[in-house]
Amino acid sequence: MEEFMSKLFVPKDTGACSLGADEVALKLEHYFESHDIAIQVVRNGSRGLYWLEPLIEIETAEGRVAYGPIGIGDVEDFIKESCWMLNKSHPKYLGRTEAIPFLSKQQRVTFAKVGIIDPLCIDDYVSHGGFVGLRKALELSPQDIVSTVSESGLRGRGGAAFPTGIKWQTVLDATGAQKYIVCNADEGDSGTYSDRMLMESDPFALIEGMTIAGLGVKSTEGYIYLREEYPLAHEILKKALRVAREANYIGKNILESGSSFDIEVRLGAGAYICGEETSMLESLEGKRGEVRPKPPLPAAQGLFGKPSVINNVVSLASVPPIIADGSESYHHYGFGRSRGTLPFQLSGNIKYAGLVEIPFGATLNDLLFGFGGGTRTGRAMKAVQVGGPLGAYLPKRHWNTALDYEAFSKIGAMLGHGGIVGFDDSVDMSEQAQFSMEFCRIESCGKCTPCRIGSVRGVELIESIRRGENLQQNQELLVELCDTMEDGSLCAMGGMTPFPVRSALKYFSKDFE
Amino acid sequence: MKDSTQSDFTEKIIGNMKETPGPLLEILHQIQKEFGYVSPDLVPVIAESLNVSRAEVHGVISFYHYFRSAPPALHRVQICRAEACQAMGSRVLEDYAKASLGIDFHQITADGSITLEPVYCLGNCACPPSIRIDDKIYAGVSAEIFDLLVDELRIKPLKVVN
Numbered sequence: 171m172e173e174f175m176s177k178l179f180v181p182k183d184t185g186a187c188s189l190g191a192d193e194v195a196l197k198l199e200h201y202f203e204s205h206d207i208a209i210q211v212v213r214n215g216s217r218g219l220y221w222l223e224p225l226i227e228i229e230t231a232e233g234r235v236a237y238g239p240i241g242i243g244d245v246e247d248f249i250k251e252s253c254w255m256l257n258k259s260h261p262k263y264l265g266r267t268e269a270i271p272f273l274s275k276q277q278r279v280t281f282a283k284v285g286i287i288d289p290l291c292i293d294d295y296v297s298h299g300g301f302v303g304l305r306k307a308l309e310l311s312p313q314d315i316v317s318t319v320s321e322s323g324l325r326g327r328g329g330a331a332f333p334t335g336i337k338w339q340t341v342l343d344a345t346g347a348q349k350y351i352v353c354n355a356d357e358g359d360s361g362t363y364s365d366r367m368l369m370e371s372d373p374f375a376l377i378e379g380m381t382i383a384g385l386g387v388k389s390t391e392g393y394i395y396l397r398e399e400y401p402l403a404h405e406i407l408k409k410a411l412r413v414a415r416e417a418n419y420i421g422k423n424i425l426e427s428g429s430s431f432d433i434e435v436r437l438g439a440g441a442y443i444c445g446e447e448t449s450m451l452e453s454l455e456g457k458r459g460e461v462r463p464k465p466p467l468p469a470a471q472g473l474f475g476k477p478s479v480i481n482n483v484v485s486l487a488s489v490p491p492i493i494a495d496g497s498e499s500y501h502h503y504g505f506g507r508s509r510g511t512l513p514f515q516l517s518g519n520i521k522y523a524g525l526v527e528i529p530f531g532a533t534l535n536d537l538l539f540g541f542g543g544g545t546r547t548g549r550a551m552k553a554v555q556v557g558g559p560l561g562a563y564l565p566k567r568h569w570n571t572a573l574d575y576e577a578f579s580k581i582g583a584m585l586g587h588g589g590i591v592g593f594d595d596s597v598d599m600s601e602q603a604q605f606s607m608e609f610c611r612i613e614s615c616g617k618c619t620p621c622r623i624g625s626v627r628g629v630e631l632i633e634s635i636r637r638g639e640n641l642q643q644n645q646e647l648l649v650e651l652c653d654t655m656e657d658g659s660l661c662a663m664g665g666m667t668p669f670p671v672r673s674a675l676k677y678f679s680k681d682f683e
Numbered sequence: 684m685k686d687s688t689q690s691d692f693t694e695k696i697i698g699n700m701k702e703t704p705g706p707l708l709e710i711l712h713q714i715q716k717e718f719g720y721v722s723p724d725l726v727p728v729i730a731e732s733l734n735v736s737r738a739e740v741h742g743v744i745s746f747y748h749y750f751r752s753a754p755p756a757l758h759r760v761q762i763c764r765a766e767a768c769q770a771m772g773s774r775v776l777e778d779y780a781k782a783s784l785g786i787d788f789h790q791i792t793a794d795g796s797i798t799l800e801p802v803y804c805l806g807n808c809a810c811p812p813s814i815r816i817d818d819k820i821y822a823g824v825s826a827e828i829f830d831l832l833v834d835e836l837r838i839k840p841l842k843v844v845n
Contacts, residue, residue, distance in 0.1 A: 188807050188822035220809035358804055360765030366806040398749050399805055401818040437712055439747035442803055456707030457739075458746040474704060517808035518770030524809050546771070555766055559803075589808070591767045605769070609803065615746075 178209050178254055179227040179234070181285065183216035183370050184402050185363070190242040191224040197245050209254055215371020217285035218525030219272055227267055228254055236264040272541055277503065278527045279511045280488045281364075284371040290409055292417050295374045301419060303490030307382045308427045310493075315386035316342050319489060321497035323509030327364075328354055328445075328482030329557065329586040330662075331508075331575045334489075337479055340469035341387040344477035351383045351392035351431075352454065352473055352480045356438050356445040358397060359558025361517035361589030365483035367525060369396075369403040372487070373410035374419075377433060379486035381420055382493055383479055384431035392433040393473070395450050398440050407435050442559075442613035446661045447480045449615055460617045461661045482587070484513060505531030508574045518555075518591035521546045534569040537590060549594035553602075553678065557586025559609055560666035562673035563593075563602065582673065584666075599678035603671045604632040610667040621664025624655040628671065635682055645675065645682065689718060690728045697732040707733065707743055711750055720751040748800075756791040756798035758836045760784075761815040764801045767808035771823075776812050777801075779826045784833070796838045 180186075180195040199211045219225060222238035226248070240248050240262060251257050264270060278284070287294040295301070307315050320335025341349055353376065357365040369376060380392045396404055411433055415421045422430045436454055438444050444453045448462035451473050472478025488510065492500045500510045508530035514537055516523045521543035534554065538544070545551050553563045562583035564571075571577050578585045593602075607628030614621045628651055635644045652668035659665040675682060696713050700706040710729060714721050721744055730737040744750045762777050784792055784799055791798045807813040810822035816832060824832070 184805070184820055185807055185810055185822065188810060188813060188820040218809075223810070357806060360804045361767045361808045362804075363806040363808055399802060399815070436709065438749075439708060439712070440749035440802075441747050453708065455705035456709070456743070457705075458742050460746075515808065517767040518811060520809075559766060589767075591770055591808070593770045597770070602766070602769070605766070609765075613803070 176208070176210060177212055177229040179212045179214045179229075180224060181216045181371075182213035182289075182402070182406075183223075184366060184400070185220050186216050186223040186225070187402065189223050189239065193242050194224050194226070194240055194245045197242075198249070201249050207254075212288050214287065215285045215289050216367060217267065217273060218281070218367060219270065219522075220524045221522050222264070222270075225264075225267075226253075228256065230256065232266065234267045236267040236270070237262045238264060272522055272524065272526075275541070276527050277511055277529060279491055279500065279503070280375070280484060281368065281372070281513055281525065281527045282491070283375065284367060284525075287372065289371050289373055289406055290413060292374065292413050292419075295372075299494065300374055300490075301378055303493035304378050304381055304419065305425070307385050307493050308425060308429065310385075312342055312386050312388055315382060315493065318493055318497045319386065322492045322500040323497075323504065323507070324485065324488055324492060324500065325508070325575070326482055327484035327488065327512065327587065329359070329584070331585070334481060334485055337469055337481070338383065338386050340467070341389070341477045341479045344470060346477055348391075348474075348476045349387055349389035350473040350476055350478040351380050351387070351389050352451070352468075352478050353380055353392065353394040353483060353486055354445065354447060354450055354480055355394050355396040355400075355403075355483050356450060357400075357483070357587070358442040358445045359560075359587050359589050361555065361591035362515050362558060362587045363517075364513040364515055364525060364588060366400055366403050368483055368487050369400070370406050373407050374414060375487040375490060376407075376483055377410060377414050377420060379489040380433055381424065381431045382489050383481065383486060385429055387477075387479055389479070390430050390432070392431065393454055394433060394435045395438060395444070395454055396435055397438045397444075404435065404437065411435065441615075442609075443615045443661075443663055446663060448661070450480070451478070458615070460615045461663075463660060484587075503529035505529065505572060505574045506576055508576070512573070512585070512588045514573070514588045514590055516542045516590055516592070519545045519547055519551075519594050520590075520592040530572075530574050532573050534564070534571060534573065534590070537573070538569060538592060542592065545592055545594045547594050547596075549596065551592055552595040552597055553593045553599060553674075555591045555593070555602075555670065556589070557584040558589050559606060560584075560662060560669055561586050561589075562669045563599065563677065564673065565677040582669070584669070599674040599681040600632060600636050603674040603682075604629060604636065606667055606670040606674075607632060610663060614663060618658070618660040618664060620655045620658035621660070621667070624651055624659075624664060625667065627651060628655075628667070632671075641683070648675070686722065686724065689714075689722055689725055692717060693725050693728050694732060697729065707735075707740070708747075711744060715750060719755045720753055723752055757796050757838070758817055759798050759800060759815075760833065760836070761800045761802035761805075763803070763805050763807075763811070763813045763815075765804040765808075767804075768812040771811040773812040776814075776824060776826065776829065780829060780833075783826075783830065794838045796836055797833065
């Protein structure tokens with residue numbers, strides 16, 4: 171038993187569990203227990219290498235080594251071959267986890283602890299550098315906290331890319347005894363899952379980031395608006411908040427500092443529009459999730475009419491390392507006005523799909539082929555949708571565009587929340603365009619006409635085009651409808667649904683003939 | 684006829700949430716968690732307790748896809764219809780599921796065991812196509828896997844074993 175190991179890791183993450191991780195963990199626990207083998211099965215988060223999930227890791231003197239994928243059908247063999255004793259000749263043996271190229275080529279800052287720690291073990295979090303930022307923030311003045319975030323160049327990771335520091339400064343400068351920190355965890359964009367991963371795999375990072383935000387703008391109350399579609403994230407967040415409260419990292423008189431801040435999770439109810447910040451506020455207030463006109467900006471009149479910071483999960487979770495290591499450490503990553511790193515999410519028809527956190531400035535090709543290895547079906551890649559259902563479909567000639575907010579905006583696209591969905595050459599882009607309009611029809615809050623009615627007419631028009639009726643006339647009408655929706659809608663739902671539609675028309679016109 | 688258990692429960696949870704700001708969604712969540720749906724009979728109870736109009740309460744219930752106004756099936760099966768799943772064949776799976784269960788979206792199978800619903804993203808976009816059965820998510824679901832999963836949800840006649 172010279173190579174006896176003490177810890178074995180089986181992720182508890184929606185992706186890993188959807189591939190059988192819970193059943194695998196149970197089976198291993200049962201085997202170890204019934205055979206008196208002293209190995210602890212730890213449920214860590216996911217490393218984000220989803221084609222290898224469930225990815226089992228084993229702690230060794232040289233670091234963790236991995237086996238994967240070990241699904242329900244593989245676990246018997248894993249046991250029979252005594253893989254926990256470091257059987258390097260096993261076909262599923264992957265070597266040192268950190269040396270897997272998909273991981274070793276990344277620069278994880280916000281996701282540094284994701285997949286490594288036990289998400290609900292606060293000692294694990296602290297021993298990996300957790301709460302250093304919060305302890306430092308407790309010594310800083312609110313203005314110093316906000317200035318550090320401003321200087322880091324961090325921009326909103328939810329999609330709109332608004333400078334986080336400016337938002338915080340506005341709320342800090344606002345008068346009023348009651349202010350709120352609201353975390354937008356309504357990650358509804360298809361192809362995105364970085365918020366989910368972070369909440370499931372490193373929830374204390376979000377809690378720490380929100381608490382620092384509270385100290386920065388002098389707020390004592392925070393809300394996490396979480397979507398109903400994330401049951402595991404809900405369970406983990408609720409437990410993590412309880413643990414953090416018991417350890418006094420949140421609650422009254424945090425770490426005897428005299429400052430207080432607490433957080434409550436509120437569950438959405440299946441409405442894409444509630445990812446739009448003003449609609450989310452309405453929903454948090456217990457109303458229909460209808461969009462509010464802006465101004466007033468939420469920073470001035472937000473939740474319950476009070477000044478509110480509204481940030482995405484990844485934005486808030488990026489704050490602790492910025493405060494801990496200084497703004498310069500974050501700012502030195504990146505490209506142009508896009509500073510820091512972005513956790514991209516490779517999705518859809520991609521061979522090696524998963525989370526890739528890298529600095530801005532690489533190209534889509536680097537992600538699609540360097541990391542992703544092309545399509546999973548092995549066919550040619552035809553289109554890539556970046557930034558969720560309101561993002562443009564891009565053809566091959568744009569895949570060398572730098573991953574940078576401004577560069578994407580120049581080609582009529584957006585990076586958004588970093589979701590990248592690959593499609594092979596079997597896709598019919600007119601069908602995709604029709605779905606974009608259909609999705610808007612289903613999810614529109616109904617408040618403004620261009621979005622509510624425009625999407626209905628959009629579906630009808632594209633259906634008609636696909637039947638080959640009055641092609642030229644209908645296409646002209648569709649472009650005009652897109653203009654109306656873009657110019658006349660209250661929010662991005664109606665205003666940006668034309669992006670995927672126009673891009674499909676422009677780059678894949680053959681599919682509309 | 685009004686179900687007094689449901690209205691008692693509702694009054695009780697609203698009483699417990701006196702200090703909660705903007706509590707309506709939370710109230711509806713608790714009711715649906717307990718009874719599986721929000722009965723239209725409860726609308727006036729909620730409206731009166733919160734001092735808002737019945738139209739406002741109804742408006743909130745009907746706005747959100749998640750809230751139901753009629754009793755649900757034993758299990759909820761959701762098929763992701765969003766782009767990442769489309770890229771890996773969710774349209775085919777959706778058609779198969781409807782045909783195999785003999786129902787359309789938002790309907791309940793004749794035996795009352797399954798309700799089929801669309802969902803727009805389960806956040807499992809690296810392993811498509813995904814479906815959710817109650818609170819569990821499954822990846823890479825083919826027609827065969829769908830049948831296996833759904834078969835377990837069916838109400839089966841009890842067998843007498845000696």
